[in-house]
Amino acid sequence: MDVAKTAGGNGDTRALRALLAARDFPALLRATDPTTANASAEHWLYRGKALEGLLQPDAAATCYREGLAQGPEDAPLHLALGQLALQQGDRPGALEALERARDLNPDNLDCYAALLHLVPLAPDGPEAARILARALDHRRSDAARARALFLLGQLQVEAGRDRTGFVHYAAGNRLTGDSLEARKREYRLGERLFRLDRRTFAAVARSLPPCKALVVTGLPRSGKSLVESLLAEHPAIAAGGEFAGLRRAIADIPGKELPRRLSEAAASSRSPFIEAYREHPLADAGSRWLVDSSPANLPRIGYFALLHPEAPIVLCRRRARDLGLALFFKKFRSGHGYSYALETAGRAIASAERLIDHWQAVLPNPLLVVDYEELVTDPEGTRARLFALLGLAPPPRPLRSGEAEDWRLFPSKSPGAACAPRPSLLGFADRFEEELAPLVKAYEAAST
Template sequence: HEAARRLGAAMVAGGADGAQGHFLLGMADAEGGRIVDAIARIERAVAIEPHGEYRAQLARLYTLVRRDGDAAATLRAAEGALPADALSRDTMGCVYARLGDHEAALPHFVAAVGLAPGNDRFRYNHAATLSFLGRTDEADAALEVIVGRAPDDARAHHLLAGLRRQTPARNHLARLRAVHDRAAPGADRLLTGYALAKELEDVGRAEEALERLVAVNAAHRARLSYDPARDAAIFDAVEAAWPAIARAPAGVAPADIAPVQAPILVIGMPRTGTTLVDRILASHPEVESVGELQALPLAVKAAAGTRTRTVLDADTIAAAAAGGDPAAIGHDYLERAAHHRRHPARRFVDKFPGNFFYAGFAARALPHAAIVCLRRDPMDTVLANFRNLFATGSRYYDYSYDLLDIAAYHARFDRLIAFWRTALPGRILELGYEALVDDQEGTSRRLLAHCGLDWNDRCLDFHAHAGAVSTPSAAQVRRPIYRDSIARWRNHARLLDPARAYLEARGIVID
């Protein structure tokens, strides 16, 4: 990087190839973690000579500092003069994916693989996007190419296992066992362990699957510095902040915006049906899904002005409540969300489950927003969180590797929703996953009515909706509603007994 810096500085000083010099300096800054300096350098390179390669990297850097609108605009400009190299096309695909536009990402991943067919990282990105778009057989074929060349590629094995429900006649169990046994402790062992457990569950070997998960999760939990008190402090801060939020002036007035800008926020514990509800809503001809946005957390963080390293923490919640302007938060949210919308004439669904922390801010800042909270049997929720591998790089999901940690997190979530029920009467529709399974049409009608939408029969055929799904529920929500996941915890009642006792001791009823 220092050699690149020296070369770039010489190019800039010489003046003959200043654009390339600024680009090299910017890339060296980026590799050194100086993202703001890198952006300034590459902006200068683009101004001198707008190469597609420069724009691809500039768009990537914009997403790192949450400038999604600038990233989207830079991608649009790059589409007019596409770069010729595989890395830049893969980079454009990755930026589109970060913005939630997997349809736009796909042709760039196709181009990257075509230009560099031996690059397994590019091929994996292509396969992942195919899976998000429901093109399962194509994703399967792409991943098998990777596994054929790199038999121990843990990411490929993990994605392969999740593409579809495996059967006794069609699975990867023998291969996965061998790969998992060879995997070094750490990320590879975690990924292959989850893949193996998932396929064991699929073929009916539930006890063996959970035993495998217990082992790999315990090993991973031991490497984390997770302290449940950190999450408890955030829950406490949210409740303590409400009086100040409630006293603040109202936020964005419905008269100030078009009706189609009224968001629908789907919140809840992860793995409780939020993606299912998102798909039901997105099947309505007047609604689009924008995926799981960070727009509300980032708007609150900006209002707080805190310099803490995390977006969500107790200090940020307190500062935003004390000094934040709900109208500014609301407008900031809508502006950030706009960069992810592809059908501005429709209502939009933001299904980031963690927005349950921000329900108070949302209620004041976005009085026109509809808020829907998914509820699921507490024990099924604990088990589902334990069985799902969330983003390992995010500290917000560190609770999910231990059954008692999950039970503690769920207990605080349950208390917070009860708090919102009192503080915001009638504002949040609590929708039971089990009720949706038992009475799909009746519950869907309640959902649409709460969101101010007329009934449409297409909502009953949500599984036929062609939109991308980039959550762990991608395969499930492409099937009609099924009952397989209800009361699944009872198959593992003995192992889950400590979690059940913990929840019952805190007044949570277990049926």
């Protein structure tokens, strides 16, 4: 049975949701074709999500507005429009849409999470009371209750109630971590990665066209999004987001077979990495490079370099305490199970640093390591080094609205599109020295 046709023909929400979860955006777009599907509010919502997934934000915004023209009281459409405006750096548009979504559905946690990019919420106000009620409602799933606890943690910390806020975060992390399989709670790197050395790369015969990937990677909250935004100021570079092209390219190859299979691919002038990036929505946008900022690429860079030593790579890292706190304060939608306990987060940071040092020592690629602290205190110097890595002259700086400084920063959140690098989060973890002791101990033990 054709899921797309079924979804489009009878408005089957489950089918549309499945396509969105599978990130099959072309099929989702076909399933919500307005000429064949019932144009309900749900139709416009899923069609807009498909367009967002295909990196067509203007078309997505138009889609949401078309849906709201037919049903102006639909809270999910207002929320989707507000979240999109937030991503695009449109503060007034985001605030208007999100406040409307909140008024229509004051129990939606995603709406509060988005609003916190723009305005504070009182830790003892009515919104906090609603969020607390969700956290205490045992009829809800652990994931939903944990989501509420993470939001309560942010409200308390932003109000200066650090101890209370950390207690909320710890409870949310426990709920989330306890639901994960044991094997998903650690950040594991195979020792075979560290056996890839300079001789390994020198021994591979290559005759391949260049891959347009520009890999920017590291753990989440280490500055990848900021680096991507700086790079995307140049017309030769497209911001591709967390596409995870390296993972996609070799997902079906067993780890022990990777070096042999990739050597065979190089000898036959085939590259699974080139093929993977051809599937990106911006593959044909005319840019010379396509940034892929997925954390999942970090352990796979060595395999990529076997075939593409010409591809530039940027590795991002951050002071362990600040990074650990940012991870612990973040409720990820999927993956990153190591972030839900302080000890596992500390070990993950140490492992990632060890791998970054290894790649810096052995990779044949043009490579730059960017420290978060340097990125936000010297953005112009970092910008110059990034473009020097690519052999490009830095483009003129884009004009920034004065509203850019009004975007609110918090350790768990990526900056908005209009937010310039700012050092306000440096040393934020020092406020939690006692609470972070288990993370620091695990990090130091794993670093020796």
